[in-house]
Amino acid sequence: MRSTAKSFKINSRRAIADPKLQDALGRLSAGFPARRAAALDRLPEFDELREKARRIKDHTLENLDFYLERFEAKVREAGGRVHWAGDGAAAREIILDICLAAGARTVTKGKSMIAEEIALNEHLQRNGVRPVETDLGEYILQLMDEPPSHIIAPAIHLSKAQIIEVFRQKHKNLDPARPLDEPRRILDEARTLLRRDFLTADVGITGANLLIAETGSVCVVTNEGNGDLTMTLPRVHVVIASIEKTVPTLEDATTILRLLARSATGQDMSVYTTFATGPKRSPDSDGPEEFHVVLLDNHRTEMLGGPYNAMLRCIRCAACLNHCPVYKAIGGHAYGWVYPGPMGAVLTPHLLGPGRADDLPDASTLCGKCVEVCPVAIPLPDLLRRRRKDRFEAGRGSRIGRFAIKTWVMAARMPVLYRMLTGLAAVLLRYLSGGRGYISRLPLGGGWTGVRDFPAPQQGRTFMKQLKSGGK
Amino acid sequence: MTAAREQMLEKIRASLGRGRLTVERAAELEAGLSRPGPGTVPARGRPAAKDLIDTFRKEAERVDATVDVIENMTEIPSAIKSFLDSNELPPFLKIAPEPRLQAVPWSKEPGLEAAFGPAQAEDSAALGRAFAGVAETGTLVMASGPGSPQAMNFLAETHIVALWAGDIAGAYEDAWARLRKSDKGGIGGQFMPRAVTWITGPSRTADIEQKLLLGAHGPRRLHILIILSGR
Numbered sequence: 031m032r033s034t035a036k037s038f039k040i041n042s043r044r045a046i047a048d049p050k051l052q053d054a055l056g057r058l059s060a061g062f063p064a065r066r067a068a069a070l071d072r073l074p075e076f077d078e079l080r081e082k083a084r085r086i087k088d089h090t091l092e093n094l095d096f097y098l099e100r101f102e103a104k105v106r107e108a109g110g111r112v113h114w115a116g117d118g119a120a121a122r123e124i125i126l127d128i129c130l131a132a133g134a135r136t137v138t139k140g141k142s143m144i145a146e147e148i149a150l151n152e153h154l155q156r157n158g159v160r161p162v163e164t165d166l167g168e169y170i171l172q173l174m175d176e177p178p179s180h181i182i183a184p185a186i187h188l189s190k191a192q193i194i195e196v197f198r199q200k201h202k203n204l205d206p207a208r209p210l211d212e213p214r215r216i217l218d219e220a221r222t223l224l225r226r227d228f229l230t231a232d233v234g235i236t237g238a239n240l241l242i243a244e245t246g247s248v249c250v251v252t253n254e255g256n257g258d259l260t261m262t263l264p265r266v267h268v269v270i271a272s273i274e275k276t277v278p279t280l281e282d283a284t285t286i287l288r289l290l291a292r293s294a295t296g297q298d299m300s301v302y303t304t305f306a307t308g309p310k311r312s313p314d315s316d317g318p319e320e321f322h323v324v325l326l327d328n329h330r331t332e333m334l335g336g337p338y339n340a341m342l343r344c345i346r347c348a349a350c351l352n353h354c355p356v357y358k359a360i361g362g363h364a365y366g367w368v369y370p371g372p373m374g375a376v377l378t379p380h381l382l383g384p385g386r387a388d389d390l391p392d393a394s395t396l397c398g399k400c401v402e403v404c405p406v407a408i409p410l411p412d413l414l415r416r417r418r419k420d421r422f423e424a425g426r427g428s429r430i431g432r433f434a435i436k437t438w439v440m441a442a443r444m445p446v447l448y449r450m451l452t453g454l455a456a457v458l459l460r461y462l463s464g465g466r467g468y469i470s471r472l473p474l475g476g477g478w479t480g481v482r483d484f485p486a487p488q489q490g491r492t493f494m495k496q497l498k499s500g501g502k
Numbered sequence: 503m504t505a506a507r508e509q510m511l512e513k514i515r516a517s518l519g520r521g522r523l524t525v526e527r528a529a530e531l532e533a534g535l536s537r538p539g540p541g542t543v544p545a546r547g548r549p550a551a552k553d554l555i556d557t558f559r560k561e562a563e564r565v566d567a568t569v570d571v572i573e574n575m576t577e578i579p580s581a582i583k584s585f586l587d588s589n590e591l592p593p594f595l596k597i598a599p600e601p602r603l604q605a606v607p608w609s610k611e612p613g614l615e616a617a618f619g620p621a622q623a624e625d626s627a628a629l630g631r632a633f634a635g636v637a638e639t640g641t642l643v644m645a646s647g648p649g650s651p652q653a654m655n656f657l658a659e660t661h662i663v664a665l666w667a668g669d670i671a672g673a674y675e676d677a678w679a680r681l682r683k684s685d686k687g688g689i690g691g692q693f694m695p696r697a698v699t700w701i702t703g704p705s706r707t708a709d710i711e712q713k714l715l716l717g718a719h720g721p722r723r724l725h726i727l728i729i730l731s732g733r
Contacts, residue, residue, distance in 0.1 A: 082542050164719065193710060245693075259656050299700065301705055301706055302702075304697055325510070
């Protein structure tokens with residue numbers, strides 16, 4: 031997927047001015063957080079589970095080499111193959127080779143953010159293999175030739191009318207006068223068309239929610255059942271997963287699964303949670319004859335053991351997106367790449383490299399809601415601050431911003447000067463407010479006052495002065 | 503290929519600031535895998551034995567499954583026929599070739615056209631047997647194998663599952679423990695069947711304007727028959 035993360039500010043402005051997108055984001059804000067809250071109300075043990083999940087992930091990461099080798103050995107024992115891919119290009123080649131060796135013309139795909147990350151579809155297409163997205167949201171986006179805007183609800187930014195329009199436009203063999211006004215009809219049309227692909231595909235490609243070292247199992251979670259049809263019907267099943275998806279045991283996987291759906295959609299458990307272990311066994315009547323797992327690094331090992339290690343705990347539930355005031359205002363596309371929201375603002379700058387997503391760490395008010403709802407307690411605001419610090423230390427970022435920070439640092443090191451300047455500012459701001467308590471236009475502060483009033487300091491005194499006088 | 507493998511493992515060790523794990527440490531971790539911790543089982547997953555069936559039923563109904571409780575397996579054919587009739591569904595049934603389901607007196611219900619699987623794309627209703635039920639969330643545990651083709655859980659619009667009451671557990675962990683003791687793997691050193699699927703309600707999507715619709719790619723209806731006696 032091509033990144034537009036560099037033009038984050040322009041993207042955001044456009045997003046805020048897009049009424050259709052704003053409608054969709056309104057629906058999201060009304061839906062996911064309330065459903066998550068209701069699910070948690072029914073699970074008093076949530077915090078205990080969250081602490082346990084955090085420990086499971088940290089333990090696995092500390093011993094990741096052991097668990098990956100153990101996972102590989104078990105997959106082999108079950109008759110499957112494990113492939114190691116250092117980066118996206120390597121993973122794309124491995125998967126294409128498997129498809130070509132299988133003589134594949136059509137491959138069905140379950141929803142996979144990793145496949146988006148490595149731009150798998152484009153690569154398959156260029157080489158004569160037709161990928162068919164089977165998750166309804168992803169299928170719609172494939173028709174529209176758009177990237178997902180949310181990691182669990184990829185088409186959340188679209189309206190029903192937009193979906194109907196693209197169905198009419200792309201499903202050319204169907205009666206143009208057919209009624210499609212009801213969501214049910216849209217779904218049934220997609221279901222019927224995709225059934226054909228499920229039954230004829232040569233290869234099925236899915237992501238993985240978890241890799242289980244104990245048994246060599248791959249765990250895939252879906253609500254639609256598309257993941258299972260993708261894994262069961264074609265002759266070859268390929269799993270693409272990043273290395274940090276590993277957990278030691280089935281019990282560990284279970285702990286994480288208790289948190290995943292509740293944090294994501296507010297369901298207690300997703301509809302289908304499948305643990306697939308190797309290819310079809312001899313007495314079985316169905317299942318793939320070949321089972322491949324592609325383990326992807328793509329910069330994960332660089333995060334391991336360092337300041338961003340906690341980010342590798344992420345289970346991709348999207349709770350941080352659903353609760354983020356910035357995501358809810360601009361949606362996923364503005365972030366410019368695969369991973370939006372707070373988790374994306376931490377991850378994307380790392381995966382794309384320095385200078386390619388520098389504005390993303392600023393896409394946060396640091397309100398802390400993301401860490402509050404994170405089921406594996408990733409300190410997202412701290413990591414976002416850390417990204418800003420990295421950027422400053424590397425000498426990147428806007429010149430005005432850097433100048434402002436340097437000036438502030440200089441003043442802050444001289445308490446007398448600092449007190450004098452802030453005292454002056456407080457008086458000035460009070461004067462500008464004209465006694466109304468707020469300022470609607472501020473010189474050099476248009477970025478703030480363009481959209482909201484700036485509160486004026488009470489009685490023209492600094493915070494420190496107010497504190498000293500006991501708040502009087 | 504092997505080069506990539508070694509490189510990735512080396513990078514992991516370098517980032518963690520250590521070499522290969524010592525033999526002792528690896529043995530410790532290996533031992534941890536063979537005796538998995540108990541997990542944190544929510545109170546909801548530990549109902550009193552007498553409440554297991556009720557909890558399972560309540561939770562399954564919450565996620566839009568329908569549940570019918572019958573006394574013994576001879577009632578399965580008539581229970582299925584009346585379920586299909588009341589939903590105005592055709593009287594066709596594809597049955598998983600599982601020993602218990604094969605022993606059901608299907609001829610007792612002549613109105614029901616029953617045939618044994620595997621599943622075909624055109625099947626309208628399919629019947630399988632659950633390896634276990636999990637009361638915590640009303641979840642069915644399906645274990646694939648010759649008597650439980652995996653595609654049968656997904657292809658038909660109506661999925662009916664026979665669940666013997668004795669197979670209902672409180673929590674997922676109980677089902678894992680039972681599976682570890684079973685012979686479901688069918689190959690040496692592996693207790694896991696090719697596919698274990700937890701099913702919690704019928705297939706669904708909310709991808710169109712967040713409106714919930716049942717029957718996305720999998721079954722539109724999930725009907726669970728709890729059989730009280732036998733196992």
